[in-house]
Amino acid sequence: MKLEEIASLLNGEIIGPQADDIEITGVSGIHEAQEGDITFISAKKYIKNLSACRASCIIVKEQIPDIVITQLKVSNPHLAFGRLLEHFYMKPRNPIGISKNAIVADTARIGKDASIFPFSYVSDGVSIGAGTVICPYVFIGENTVIGEKCIIYPHVTIRENVKIYERVIIHSGSVIGSDGFGYVFEEGSYYKIPQVGGVIIEDDVEIGSNVSIDRATTGNTVIGKGTKIDNLVQIAHNVKIGNNSIIIAQVGIGGSTEIGDFVTLAGQVGVSDHTKIDSETMIGAQSGVMGHIKKGAYSGSPAIPHRDWLKAQAIFAKLPELNKRIRELEDKIEELERRNPG
DSSP states (O other): OBHHHHHHHHTOEEESTTGGGOBOOEEOOTTTOOTTEEEEOOSGGGGGGGGGOOOSEEEESSOOTTOOSEEEEOSOHHHHHHHHHHHHHOOOOOOOEEOTTSEEOTTOEEOTTOEEOTTOEEOTTOEEOTTOEEOTTOEEOTTOEEOTTOEEOTTOEEOTTEEEOTTOEEOTTOEEEEOOOOEEEETTEEEEOOOOOEEEEOTTOEEOTTOEEEOOSSSEEEEOTTOEEOSSOEEOTTOEEOTTOEEOTTOEEOTTOEEOTTOEEOTTOEEOTTOEEOTTOEEOTTOEEOSEEOSSEEETTTTEEHHHHHHHHHHHHTHHHHHHHHHHHHHHHHHHHHHOOO
């Protein structure tokens, strides 16, 4: 693909003599790039890596002086890099229809150009939208609805009465609609409270591998449109997550929690049940949160404002030294008291 075609695709400006004739054959990172590849740089701190770069072109936000590599100036290099990866390597899927080795109930409704791969199981009353791909060994429970252009990867379990909207991606091993963790203690044992609600996954959500999203006790657990969930996340019953939030690996979210739009929960954050997190809030890795968390940045367990946490960490690192000084002062005080008992 000619560089001038790529420039047109990305609405970019080519910087370099006779660069229009450059043929781009691949997309790669700075360290792996070879002649014919295009790569990108997202921040000035990575400029030092360009000295050994062999790429034919580099995508930049601002022109970098004194380098021999041809540059393609765009407004968002990382986004441009992603679009090129998609253009070069993400080939459209050809629909296969319903495999003879899949089990599909007679009452299931399968949309145009959907693909149902071998050894998947589609229960009674299921609806699958046009262009959706159901990979091998997927289970879909009764009366579940899956919208158009979704991809459900192998070994996903989607229980009954789940609603999945359009362009949703669910990676292998995830369970959508498992029973919420609800029990009441009576006469020395735990009585299971039936979990009769559902789960709603809205448009353009992506769910990583081995994620568990519990069904509601009553009502619905809801994941808002555009939200992205990393691997190994637990979302309990009746949780509501807003739009375009980011939930990173190993996060656990307790029941009936409400999370707003554009919230970021970093890795291993623990969220207590019935917590409310306002929109545009960021929670740092391994933090523990409870109660009402107002818009801001937080870290620590229990979580406190991030700036305060940074100050506390600085003090924490000095505790051994402070403890030594306190003991020295105590010894001096004891010596003074011994010399002057009055």
